[in-house]
Amino acid sequence: MKVTILADSACDLTETYYNALDIKMIPLTVHLQEKDYKDGIEITPKTVYDAMREGNSTKTSQVSMGAFRSMFMPYAEANKPLIYLAFSSELSGTYQTAKMIEQEIKETHPNAPIHIIDTKCASIGYGLVVLRAAKMAQEGASVKDIIEMATYHANHMEHIFTVDDLEYLYRGGRVSKTAAFVGTLLKIKPLLHVEDGKLVPLEKIRGSKKVLNRMLDLMEARGVDFENQTIGISHGDDLKRANELADMIKERFAPREIIVEMVGSVIGAHSGPGTLALFFLNNSYK
Structure with missing residues (x-):
């Protein structure tokens, strides 16, 4: 069966x-402007990101x-x-x-x-x-x-990601208010990853271009056998940057396939517009 x-x-x-x-x-469920929406059915990520850019707060529920x-x-x-x-x-x-x-x-x-x-x-x-x-x-x-x-x-699934605005991570309790303010002022881009299902800060990098290069360096250090892998990229309404990362990965690693999708409404409600995430099987993969 x-x-x-x-x-x-x-x-x-x-x-x-x-x-x-x-x-x-x-x-x-996504809660936006006093209404509840079924994620992926009744609301699109684009709607959530546009609302966040306008200063609206969003919440989610299981x-x-x-x-x-x-x-x-x-x-x-x-x-x-x-x-x-x-x-x-x-x-x-x-x-x-x-x-x-x-x-x-x-x-x-x-x-x-x-x-x-x-x-x-x-x-x-x-x-x-x-x-x-x-x-x-x-x-x-x-x-x-x-x-x-x-x-x-x-x-063995690696998650390496960055956010465009630390304010959203602050609202979600991931960084302090001071760190969010200083990071935004100095244009610091945090790199985070996932350990045992939890979001964990990894590094702080100044400048968007340096972030992409560092993501690839981490990919090279942690992964293997990319020509037989499907690589995942998700973005917070920033397809241009996601495609830029995809092109860099193709040139450097020539993977079997790359999937590029938008970060959905539920996760995007906490990470915010401009998020960029990279996923691949780590070097324990055989």
């Missing part, structure tokens, strides 16, 4: 991928218990295998909510083939894990093999 792959909207994949690979998506219950129950009742690859538990409570509903459903359907994996990933880094799992599902792979490969890819 074919395995169904479920992702949430924080994977930042577009409808094209969902349709082509039969991926199910469950949305987080997937509801009811939404997970409605998604999981048909698979439990039909005894059809479902693998939910979840947004990092360190960045959202969505994974924990899904686990609660899984336990609830298994009280009445103890053999329900529902499997929930904390990817510890975000944005297109998370999306690359989902795509790999979905392709395996289409090829008829078993639940065990899909979980094994998805877990491996999730554990």
Whole structure:
């Protein structure tokens, strides 16, 4: 029986991928100007970025218990295998909510083939894990093999990113108000990465061009076998800079494929316009 792959909207994949690979998506919620919107369905990232540029505050919330219950129950009742690859538990409570509903459903359907994996990933880094799992599902792979490969890819997915304005990270509690002010004044661009699902500051660099070169240096130091990899790039409404980074990567590493997408509404609501993120499998990849 074919395995169904479920992702949430924080994977930042577009409808094209969902349709082509039969991926199910469950949305987080974006709160903007006193209204709630289902991420990826009722609001676009562009709308969020434009609102942020105009000074509007945005908030987000995890997937509801009811939404997970409605998604999981048909698979439990039909005894059809479902693998939910979840947004990092360190960045959202969505994974924990899904686990609660899984336990609830298994009280009445103890053999329900529902499997929930904390990817510890975000944005297109998370999306690359989902795509790999979905392709395996289409090829008829078993639940065990899909979980094994998805877990491996999730554990070895590098996230290296920068933001255009430290103010948004300050609002999200990632940097102090003083650091945000000084950084903006001195045009300092922070580089961050993800460790065990958490956002962790890496370096501070002055100047946008230097940031791109440093991202490639880190890619060279941490990754390997790029000609056999799909590289991910996501951006906060800055396609020009994302394409510039993609061109630099093509010239230096000649990867098999590069996917460029916009940082979605939920993650973008915290990172802000101008965010640029790079994703690849690190040097433990074989």
